[in-house]
Amino acid sequence: MRSIYGILLLCSVILWSSCRKDFDTTPSSGKLTFSKDTVYLDTVFTNIGSSTYNLTVHNKSDDDIRIPNIQLANGESSNYRLNVDGLPGKEFQNIDILAKDSIFIFVETTANIEDLSQTDNQFLYTDAIEFDTGSQQQKVELVTLIQDAHFLYPEKFADGTTETLSFGFDDEGNEILIKGFVLDDTELNFTNEKPYVIYGYAAVPSNKTLAIDAGARVHFHRESGLIVAQNGSLHVNGALSNDPEVLENEVIFEGDRLEPAFSEVAGQWGSIWLTQGSTNNQINYATIKNASVGIRMDSNDGTNQPTLIIKNTQIYNSANVGLLARTGFIEGENLVINNSGQASLNLSYGGRYTFTNSTFVNYFNNGFRQFPAVLIENLLETQENILVSDLIEANFYNCIIYGNENLELLFSKSDEAAFNYKFENCLIRFNDFNNLYAETPEYDFDNPTLFENSILNEDPVFKATELNQLQIGEESAANGLANPSTVTVQDILGTTRDINPDSGAYESVIFEE
Template identity: 75%
Template sequence: MKYLFVFLSVGVIFFLSSCRKDFETEPSSGNLEFSKDTVYLDTVFTNIGSSTYNLTVHNRSNEDITIPTIKLGRGESSNYRLNVDGIPGKSFENIDILAKDSIYIFVETTNNIEELTSSATEFLYTDAIEFDSGSNQQKVELVTLVQDAVFLYPELFDDGTTEELIFGYDEEGNPITEKGFFLDDTELNFTSEKPYVIYGLAAVPSGKTLTIDAGARIHFHQESGIIVAENASLQVNGEVSSTENLENEVIFEGDRLEPDFSDVPGQWFAIWLTDGSTNNTINHATIKNATVGILMDSNDGTNNPTLTVKNTQIYNSSNVGLLARTGNVVGENLAINNSGQASLNLSLGGKYNFTNCTFANYWRNGFRNFPSVLIENNLETAETLFVADLTEANFNNCIIYGNENLELLFNKVDDAAFNYKFENCLIRFNDFQNQFTDNPLYNFEDTSVFENIVLNEEPLFLNTEENELFISEESPANGLANPSTSTQVDILGKPRGNNPDAGAYESVTFPE
């Protein structure tokens, strides 16, 4: 497996113009107007093309005009490319614009950072689109931040096939495969020196540990992810940050760096802890825009947690934030929000202990059939109903809320144990249709399973659309936690004191 320290190149663009060749025009006199004076193509990884950006060129005059030349300042050596009047290129002549009309120029870029500089991990690449020349010349600047990265990807073989991982065999004995690769020993420590960009499924081999240092940034191409094999481990060692840049947090997200992609769900697959993986820990991490944030199959057969996740945010998962099937999980100061299905799905039994966690779901990208938290001791497929004991599911000092009436649901079959307990929690369960009135699972007066519960009172989050799950000092979760079971600090490292709050965040004073 190789590292690629690669680059950022130029793409293809399109140009729309109202154009006639049967009219007389005046030469442009340097009075063009533009939709912007600088086109920022945002941050892109080396050797990965940018999105397409557009520029509108206006002729505000009452005369039909001709622009003698439109060209890139760097000429043919530029890493930008334009498309004017339907023709891609880097220089153009005699471009007509009707009176009171406009044309569009589309721009893309790809750059090789090693060709730009031999030392920096970031480089600001600039150029300009020049309209006309001499005293009539006008310019629009082009700016792109190029970022170096470590690229990890499956090997491409001489016969044109790509390296794959085998996940079992079908009924006819054929292997079930996905495009992926095993990390070798030199790739098992992700540092903060450069971002990592992963193509396909990067697998941690059996008996090995992938260690991710504080401040590391991991980016995934579409349908890519990390897989932790049987007897392998994942150790995410983020630390508390002192600024909003989350400089010490470990961040997992897609490989599109443009602002328009910053909160788009489903850009990559998942962090997948497969059956038999062991001793997985995640601390001070942000996992965003995945299909499933963390996918966990079974436990490692020991009494120790298979996954300990602390001080971590999971946002904008197109399916589920944390999906555990017969898992053994300890979660503290965990915040999950905006999931296409459930934010937390404890499926097919298992053993779970969550303290000072916020499980919210304010999904607005479509209809949602699932609650914020779904707890099950079974898994039904088209052919089989699988069951497993829910040994315990303990929620202490948690918030379970969202924009649906029922944000906590149980799916129980009688063939396996179903043990749960909620203490000092704020829960949304507004059964206005009385669907569960006679169901003992939802008897919130039963103190053996529901103790010191606040129902259906808005937690007063700061901004759920922006995944800002801070609570105000007027929140009913303020002071709700049990001091004897509460975490000592919140997800941001803020001390909780003698009167701690429920949820991942201690209350704050909101700005006016």
């Protein structure tokens, strides 16, 4: 009986399948619909592949259809690449779409701008995906902007190895090498004529200065960055911009992925690294975003002048630390740091620091954060030892230290070294509701030798922290908090501070609804 039922079931399946229309398609009648009429692939650099973009092709009819031909209008010479329902290529025949169903097409491009006619170092490259031919043909346009750039990268040798930079030896005697190269004399001035794209670490050699002009754009590939060697210098010569959205005169450091989806992604590249002994570094009107560590500074150069003077600069979306200084010597004005995976500002292993009218906050929301917005230390823990160094001074005048955690200012102190600091006219978030630090003298906010005219836990009324917009409103607790005798003349946007100036990098404004 089981065998008879099995035979009958098999026959039924065969008869049912022979009646299905899945295998009887009708030719496409030119009535396909698409998820978009034009696929815009966002700006890419010449010879760097784009992200993958998708197009959905719908068959809204009651019939299974067959598209006899899908192809790029420019054929095999096209710089676009397609994947149609899992098949790669540039031309496809007899593609079926079932009734009330759809297929996916994925689109990418890589183009060499030297092969294209261009103006102003960029070229709008277009093509189209054609469905069918003749009177039934339908098209979806493809558009992307190809941008030219200066490409700087390590040399590749005949044996397959790549140029490296040496950083001495580890504890086991192994040489520490990273992929990188030394900038030559012809590469020590970055202009604003077209962007720079750096692969690996570009090193400023000893006794040389890398000068970066106002309006320059510097992009780093993953695991890349900028290194300033002993006795070398970095001068970032940005200027105030007229358009705060475009920042046309500011120098911008970011990753080499230009698509909007990558515009605020942390950790796309390494760091600007001011190594031990670098000297006379100056940064003015710069935006540093999406790095692992925005600026890393190791030791000062032993002079009586700051190793780094940084003004009117923004550091955002650092995967680890926005500004990390180990025994640094820094003077900063109108400095803004936000959205760091660890601390926005970490003054580690002692040093000398003065920050005026700066905004150090941390509203990182891409994971759990164990560090405050500002962490100040006179020690450095290694696997084997705890090293200490004098914190000669750490002065904060008219600053905002805030974030989305209760404790946004913390100290890590060794009694074996000096630990000197002072906060004047600052707005600080320090909500010690568990009284963890009630008996710790470093957190005696009533002590005027440590905290003078500073307030705790009042609302700074930022414009939009999730967008790194740290302007303060007129209702901000920082409004009128600054000391007129120590305040910066202008804020980071060039607004002249009035007789009742505000703390932080921005003067207060009325937010538009």
